[in-house]
Amino acid sequence: MRIYASEETREALPFSRLIPVLESMFKHGCTTPRRHIHDIGTPETPLTTLIMPAWSDVGFMGIKTVNIAPNNASKSLPGLFSTYTLYNRDTGEPVAQVDGNEITSRRTAAASALAAKFLASPSSSRLTLLGAGRVGSLIPYAYREVLPIEEVAVWDINPVASERLVMQLNQDGFKARAVEDLQMAVSWADAITCATLSTQPLVKGAWLSPGSHLDLIGSFTPSMREADTDAVVANALFIDTEEALEKSGDLTQPIHSGALSPDAVIGTLEDLCLRRCPTRSSQQECTVFKAVGTALEDLAAAILVHQG
Numbered sequence: 001m002r003i004y005a006s007e008e009t010r011e012a013l014p015f016s017r018l019i020p021v022l023e024s025m026f027k028h029g030c031t032t033p034r035r036h037i038h039d040i041g042t043p044e045t046p047l048t049t050l051i052m053p054a055w056s057d058v059g060f061m062g063i064k065t066v067n068i069a070p071n072n073a074s075k076s077l078p079g080l081f082s083t084y085t086l087y088n089r090d091t092g093e094p095v096a097q098v099d100g101n102e103i104t105s106r107r108t109a110a111a112s113a114l115a116a117k118f119l120a121s122p123s124s125s126r127l128t129l130l131g132a133g134r135v136g137s138l139i140p141y142a143y144r145e146v147l148p149i150e151e152v153a154v155w156d157i158n159p160v161a162s163e164r165l166v167m168q169l170n171q172d173g174f175k176a177r178a179v180e181d182l183q184m185a186v187s188w189a190d191a192i193t194c195a196t197l198s199t200q201p202l203v204k205g206a207w208l209s210p211g212s213h214l215d216l217i218g219s220f221t222p223s224m225r226e227a228d229t230d231a232v233v234a235n236a237l238f239i240d241t242e243e244a245l246e247k248s249g250d251l252t253q254p255i256h257s258g259a260l261s262p263d264a265v266i267g268t269l270e271d272l273c274l275r276r277c278p279t280r281s282s283q284q285e286c287t288v289f290k291a292v293g294t295a296l297e298d299l300a301a302a303i304l305v306h307q308g
């Protein structure tokens, strides 16, 4: 079995190749059963394990395992470890072990860029990024593959993280700056991406400028939120998969309050890739994309790493 460590995995997943590979897998289809979630740890050492299988008729089956250990920080270890095992679907033979963290962050940024390709205005050059972590720091590079992004405004609860990313982006040809005034930064942008761990709305719908695109990545539990109710109710709403309606507080909270009907969702990423749903109805309308991630994206990325 071939082992792909983090650097090799990263190099095998350039956004120029990963975004079209995801589009093609969304068009082709893939079986993705519900993930298993197991609480394995003890009160002293909590550990949650997620097991995410996927298979398709392109010849492979894969399983991502994610171990989340919130107390690891006290041991100077990351709070999350992830591995991906790719199998030959006909024989069951394991063919590759791939770094799961790299797969997750790169496929997440690529999926957001894929949605933005369909939903953002094609002339979008100004990007505002909330969250300069593992996923957020990849977003400008993924977006640049599909939109003419030139300027990036970065906001993070931790100013050191913003400054570090701004320096990197400026070295890589973007015109980037750290910002403190969120309202101004959101109103300035053609596209806004949130990749934070926030439990309170950060972006207000009233701040979006006409025709802009809001991309929500961070909230993956009902208690997490990055946008207010107005942002998801008053604009053209898209999701990556139906799971988003059950998992993300950005959607579950407005659904429970009666402000949002699940029927308001115009389409999923699969619908967009298959061009079987409309996009924005006018140049002035804003679009919102809420993602929680899918094992389809992990499988597509792992196959790209292994087959090149």
Ligand SMILES: NC(=O)c1ccc[n+]([C@@H]2O[C@H](COP(=O)([O-])OP(=O)(O)OC[C@H]3O[C@@H](n4cnc5c(N)ncnc54)[C@H](O)[C@@H]3O)[C@@H](O)[C@H]2O)c1
Pocket (backbone or CB within 6 Å): 104, 105, 108, 130, 131, 132, 133, 134, 135, 136, 156, 157, 158, 161, 195, 196, 197, 198, 199, 217, 218, 219, 220, 291, 292, 293, 294
């Ligand atoms: N949709 C998906 O497919 C998908 C995939 C991977 C990760 N995620 C989610 O995206 C988020 C970011 O993931 P990551 O790997 O980049 O994490 P990370 O820890 O590397 O980065 C998170 C960033 O958000 C900032 N932050 C934390 N709390 C905040 C708050 N309350 N307000 C504003 N900023 C805050 C941190 O300072 C950090 O820079 C997480 O919630 C993660 O679970 C979603």
